[in-house]
Amino acid sequence: MKFNPFKLQVPLAAGGISLMAFNYLQFAVPHGKGLIKLTDIPWDRLTTGQTFLYLPLIGIMAALILVNFIATIVLLKSFISWCFDKNEYEGWLNGPPTQGVGIFIPFASLSMTANVIFAPLGFFLPTVSSNMQSLMVPGLIFYGFLWVFVFKYEFKFLKIWLTKPLDSTKLTFVWLTDVFAIGLVNLTGTGIASMAHNKVVASIAAFSALVALSFGVFLLFAKLGYLIFLMLKSAELPQKPVQPAFFLMIPISCLYGISLDKLTIFAETYFKLDMNAVSFFLINFSYVIAIGWGIFTIYLISDYFKKFFYKSEFAAPQWAMV
Numbered sequence: 001m002k003f004n005p006f007k008l009q010v011p012l013a014a015g016g017i018s019l020m021a022f023n024y025l026q027f028a029v030p031h032g033k034g035l036i037k038l039t040d041i042p043w044d045r046l047t048t049g050q051t052f053l054y055l056p057l058i059g060i061m062a063a064l065i066l067v068n069f070i071a072t073i074v075l076l077k078s079f080i081s082w083c084f085d086k087n088e089y090e091g092w093l094n095g096p097p098t099q100g101v102g103i104f105i106p107f108a109s110l111s112m113t114a115n116v117i118f119a120p121l122g123f124f125l126p127t128v129s130s131n132m133q134s135l136m137v138p139g140l141i142f143y144g145f146l147w148v149f150v151f152k153y154e155f156k157f158l159k160i161w162l163t164k165p166l167d168s169t170k171l172t173f174v175w176l177t178d179v180f181a182i183g184l185v186n187l188t189g190t191g192i193a194s195m196a197h198n199k200v201v202a203s204i205a206a207f208s209a210l211v212a213l214s215f216g217v218f219l220l221f222a223k224l225g226y227l228i229f230l231m232l233k234s235a236e237l238p239q240k241p242v243q244p245a246f247f248l249m250i251p252i253s254c255l256y257g258i259s260l261d262k263l264t265i266f267a268e269t270y271f272k273l274d275m276n277a278v279s280f281f282l283i284n285f286s287y288v289i290a291i292g293w294g295i296f297t298i299y300l301i302s303d304y305f306k307k308f309f310y311k312s313e314f315a316a317p318q319w320a321m322v
Contacts, residue, residue, distance in 0.1 A: 114143070154219075
């Protein structure tokens with residue numbers, strides 16, 4: 001099978017699930033200030049239920065960290081080679097809008113790997129968790145690299161979409177991939193803003209992330225509104241292979257909510273503002289949207305699951321369910 005950028009959804013999904021396991025342990029297990037570590041788990045005081053829950057979570061986290069790193073190395077090498085194939089690269093970018101936005105997946109995946117290093121990897125390796133502040137400047141440089149490329153491609157596509165005829169009949173929720181990537185890349189930026197002890201580093205990350213997230217929110221409303229308008233106008237769902245892309249709104253909602261919430265931590269730390277109410281609203285509102293959209297999507301594409309999913313061949317939009 002020929003390479004395409006959507007293949008980097010493999011390390012992206014693996015990293016995302018390892019991060020989910022880490023976040024559960026972060027909030028479920030009492031520990032000191034900062035991110036939880038393996039040594040923080042009081043094995044001798046856990047109930048039988050907790051032991052049987054935490055052990056699989058830790059095993060899953062460890063396994064998927066390895067999948068994330070190995071798949072990133074293998075697929076990133078292919079992605080770089082693919083970018084130097086002018087015919088493939090230019091043909092992909094100038095293809096249908098729902099194809100071209102796949103170029104954002106590698107940058108979203110790299111951002112996920114950065115978050116895996118900051119959190120799940122530090123859970124297992126004390127050398128990482130105890131030297132977190134030394135990672136802030138390299139992390140900021142890496143985040144800046146992702147930030148520049150995301151905006152580079154976003155402006156490139158905006159120019160294409162505004163200066164060439166847009167075939168609206170081929171637009172699906174896959175078109176929101178760039179919005180998803182903006183949210184995930186800036187999860188790294190807001191993570192640095194909330195964790196960095198150096199005010200200059202934290203401020204640069206916070207300002208850059210706020211700019212990008214504001215742009216992402218605008219893009220989300222513009223694209224989502226247009227997609228809903230097209231659906232209402234056509235009075236039918238997209239073709240079945242791309243219907244799982246409806247689920248893409250769930251991580252988008254969570255990513256933007258969590259990212260903006262991390263900016264409230266920055267505001268509390270460096271400006272001594274009371275952001276508890278704002279933080280409560282951002283997290284709860286984003287998760288209410290995510291849960292509501294998930295229930296709505298399952299109902300909307302119920303025929304996809306009943307009559308198509310189990311006998312269908314693999315399609316890239318199915319990763320949206322992961």
